[in-house]
Amino acid sequence: MQPHESISAAIEAAKAEGRTGLVPFFTAGYPEPAEFLNTLRAIAEVGDVVEIGVPFSDPMADGMTIQRSSFVAIQKGVTLKWIFDQLESIKGEIKIPIVFMSYLNPLLAFGFEALAQRALDTGVCGFIVPDLPFEESGEIRHALEQKGIGLIQLVTPATPAERLKLLARESRGFLYAVTITGITGGDSGLPADLAGYLDSVSEVSTLPVCAGFGIRSAEDIVNVGKHAAGAIVGSALVEVLEQGADPAIFLRQLR
């Protein structure tokens, strides 16, 4: 199985158990770099796929929570290389597929070939790059594909039908359906027409669809789960970590 296929398989497996796939997101090294691996282990006990945020100085698609976590992590010395080194130190221990969420520039600075190789070596199966539209993604996609690593595409309620088909076809691992027209971390609730939107995304996608942005509670996950294979929980989890609470307890009550 290619690394990107293990992502799809993990979501499908949850579905086969009658569950909504749970994809927790957290910013690497936040609030404390020393706690990174313990947090990751705890999250991996409950999640089906884990999404690790690579901090960036200019997170233009993110709300206050993820901005704050990114700035603190950078200040405390978290870099892409550091995250890879940490993962390498516990290689084989994390049993669920790992996905990186990173803005393009840190990946560019690392170098795409080196990135794909290190991802392969450390169990990173896919990348989500929120400021990289498909049209600009040729080079990185090519480098990742050589190693079987997936570039996960995002679609949004603003995506026209034709483009939705294109992005569904080109995505790897899963198709990321952004639930709202907005940035991460909103607390204004999920939109009223969410079901219709997620159904239309699921309809065109052969990959499992995971919904993300603004999902905070068990109730949200039930609502999303009727129309999508998986749910991504980001800002809400980062806030739990911020308060020093146990991420596994929080995530268990979502499952």
Added chain:
Amino acid sequence: MKSILEANEAAALRKALINGELPDERGRFGPFGGRYVPETLVPAFERLEEGVKKHLHSPEFQAEFQQELREWVGRPTALSRAPRLSERWGTEVWLKREDLAHTGAHKINNAIGQALLAKRLGAERVIAETGAGQHGVASAAACARVGLPCSVYMGVVDIERQAPNVDRMHRLGAEVLPVETGDKTLRAAINEAMREWVSDPAGIYYLLGSAVGAHPYPYLVRELQSVIGTEARQQMLDLAGSLPDVAFACVGGGSNAIGLFYALLADDVELIGVEAGGTGDGLGQNAATLATGTAGVLQGCYSLILQNDDGQVQETHSISAGLDYSGVGPEHALLQAVGRVTYVTASDDEALEALEELCETEGILTALETAHAYAAAKRWSQEHPGKRILICNSGRGDKDMPTLTKYAARTRTHAAA
């Protein structure tokens, strides 16, 4: 993604630039440019690109735009000789007076053009970012002129040092939204504006203030600002009798510079862009993106940026809010790569001295941004006596009074020495 050009490639791109063939269909100036935006904004950028294609060079839009430039902005702006400054420097100095444009800087050329476009595209409201506050004031005025509500994002550091402009924006009916995140200057204000745009990509028109960002902004802003160079070129021929030997402009994002340079690219005129040298050469002490930056993606385009080895964008320092930015327009990155434009720096202190000298000799209080261009031109003059110099006087300095008052005591000592 590469940033170094082979010799033959550079030659071909230099020709394409001079012939006005760039950006290409994908918004690229050679390797630089492009469109790196969140998926939510992709349809909005496609609509904007279509709108620019349809309207910008249409006779109807151009007639309206030219009329506004003439009757409301007050164009053409003057070309002034600078006899007393010329005598001091030993060169023949000419000033393109963008400070005389309505609201006091070149920013208005772009703002009124984009406000007219926003109106045609059916926008419900306009958002903008500002550093020095000049683009904020210009946007507020232009939106009032066309009848659209306007919100301006401004870093709290800039709100303090450019206080007069905050007041002006309020009076012109705009809402000023303080930005507390990131570096609390221009870069943070752009991020915040992008975040707001993501919340309503169909209703909002984002009126970006410099030749930066994702395609089509660098192209759109250049086209709207190129009136500076087109006028200046003709005025030099009419008043001075020939083109200048060299032309100077300060470079923040690069809009007044590309506006001046674009019409002169094919001429035998040396072009020099001047960045903020701040207080020194170290990372974080200046905003010398072209002089010391490396290639990367920031706020929508691939260009040169100030960043560390991990790809984290670095904070900048400049005494002038309008130059205090870690990125630069992609067309400047290419103009430097192909060797058509040279980019140099001037320090905070040099800019302050130049500002004072211009006040004394020509009775013009220029903007701190603009003062950097004078500082570099003065240095150049020492090595090229007798040459003819054109400087883009991009804006007036009233907005800088809070900063100037703070430095007044020190500069007076300079003058006495």
